[in-house]
Every structure is written in C-alpha cells, then in structure tokens.
Amino acid sequence: GENVEQHPSTLSVQEGDSAVIKCTYSDSASNYFPWYKQELGKRPQLIIDIRSNVGEKKDQRIAVTLNKTAKHFSLHITETQPEDSAVYFCAASVNEKLTFGTGTRLTIIP
Amino acid sequence: SAVISQKPSRDICQRGTSLTIQCQVDSQVTMMFWYRQQPGQSLTLIATANQGSEATYESGFVIDKFPISRPNLTFSTLTVSNMSPEDSSIYLCSVVGRSTTRETQYFGPGTRLLVL
Numbered sequence: 001g002e003n004v005e006q007h008p009s010t011l012s013v014q015e016g017d018s019a020v021i022k023c024t025y026s027d028s029a030s031n032y033f034p035w036y037k038q039e040l041g042k043r044p045q046l047i048i049d050i051r052s053n054v055g056e057k058k059d060q061r062i063a064v065t066l067n068k069t070a071k072h073f074s075l076h077i078t079e080t081q082p083e084d085s086a087v088y089f090c091a092a093s094v095n096e097k098l099t100f101g102t103g104t105r106l107t108i109i110p
Numbered sequence: 111s112a113v114i115s116q117k118p119s120r121d122i123c124q125r126g127t128s129l130t131i132q133c134q135v136d137s138q139v140t141m142m143f144w145y146r147q148q149p150g151q152s153l154t155l156i157a158t159a160n161q162g163s164e165a166t167y168e169s170g171f172v173i174d175k176f177p178i179s180r181p182n183l184t185f186s187t188l189t190v191s192n193m194s195p196e197d198s199s200i201y202l203c204s205v206v207g208r209s210t211t212r213e214t215q216y217f218g219p220g221t222r223l224l225v226l
Contacts, residue, residue, distance in 0.1 A: 043220055044153065049214065097168075098143075102151075103152050
C-alpha cells in the first residue's frame with residue numbers, strides 16, 4: 001500500500017520567516033495530495049490541496065508544489081504568523097483513500 | 111462545505127465494554143470514512159463506510175472489533191467493541207460532499223475516547 005513520509009517532525013521559525021514541510025510518497029498511482037492543519041484539540045482542517053496534473057498551487061501565504069517524477073510534494077508558508085502554529089499533515093490519495101504523513105509540529109516564535 | 115457532527119464528543123469507558131460513535135452530516139455525501147488518531151500520532155484509516163452494504167476495512171482493522179453502519183447518505187456509526195486501554199484514541203469521521211470536488215475530505219470534530 002501507499003507510504004507517506006513527512007519531514008521535519010518539528011519546525012520552529014521566527015515570525016515573518018518562511019516554513020517548508022516536505023513529504024514523499026511511494027505509490028505512483030497517487031493522484032491527489034491534500035494538506036491539513038490541526039490545532040490542539042481540534043479537527044484536521046484542509047488548508048490546500050493539489051492534483052497530480054498540476055505542479056504548483058498557491059493560496060495567499062500558502063503554496064504547495066508537486067514533483068511527480070520524484071514522488072515528493074512540499075508545503076510552503078510565507079510571512080508566518082503566530083496563528084500558523086499547529087501540527088500539519090500531508091496526505092496522498094489512491095482510489096479516494098487517504099494515507100497521512102506522520103505530521104510536523106510547527107511553532108512560530110514571536 | 112457540509113456541517114459534520116459527532117456524538118459523543120468524548121467518553122470514558124471501562125475495558126471490555128463497547129461504545130458506538132455517531133457521525134451526522136447536514137447534507138447528502140458521496141463517501142464517509144472512519145479514522146483513528148492515537149495520542150500524539152497521525153491519522154489512520156479504519157474503513158470506508160458504504161451506504162447500504164458492509165464497510166470496507168483497511169489492513170489491521172476487522173469488522174468484529176469495529177462494526178460500522180451507514181443506513182443512508184447522511185449518517186454512519188462506528189462501534190468500538192470489547193475495548194482495551196489500547197483503544198484510547200480520537201475517532202474521526204470524514205466525508206466527501208456531493209458539492210465538493212472528488213476526493214476532498216472534510217473531518218468531523220472527533221470523539222475522544224479513554225478506556226480504563
């Protein structure tokens with residue numbers, strides 16, 4: 001089955017700096033890659049997603065890039081703010097089933 | 111997007127007992143899933159809840175331990191049977207709505223279960 005690896009497991013950045021989280025997947029049939037943000041005690045919230053026919057997608061301060069050949073995708077957050085502090089999960093979808101990465105705990109230092 | 115609710119929001123149960131978790135959506139959805147999130151861990155898919163038929167379970171999860179029902183397009187239940195402390199987790203349902211693009215999943219608020 002699909003295997004998704006996510007790095008780093010923890011990330012601390014100064015407020016205003018950029019944060020990058022990277023994921024790799026194993027199944028070349030994966031065709032959909034969402035990113036979720038989970039704040040403490042809350043449900044995972046979809047923040048951005050990308051499909052396999054697109055290389056990059058941007059939504060305000062958040063962007064995702066996909067390299068199908070290398071089977072990796074990344075989340076980029078620019079101009080980070082304290083409210084960006086949370087755990088971020090990447091996922092890959094095969095036949096509409098999501099396999100999640102292990103998560104990255106992002107801390108924004110004021 | 112659809113409004114998803116879960117009951118109960120949390121519970122403390124004794125080992126050997128069973129708990130049924132409900133997931134209700136305010137509109138018809140195409141797909142419903144159940145996930146487990148162990149403390150401090152990622153999300154693991156338990157099964158796909160199929161409307162009117164048996165659920166499709168992922169490797170490591172069996173129907174006797176996690177029976178699932180989905181009687182219609184807006185409701186599903188997950189039962190955690192014969193519980194042990196290792197079942198202490200957050201259980202989340204997710205849905206793919208009819209108005210969303212295929213595969214986009216939205217999560218319910220979760221049920222926080224502690225087994226003593």
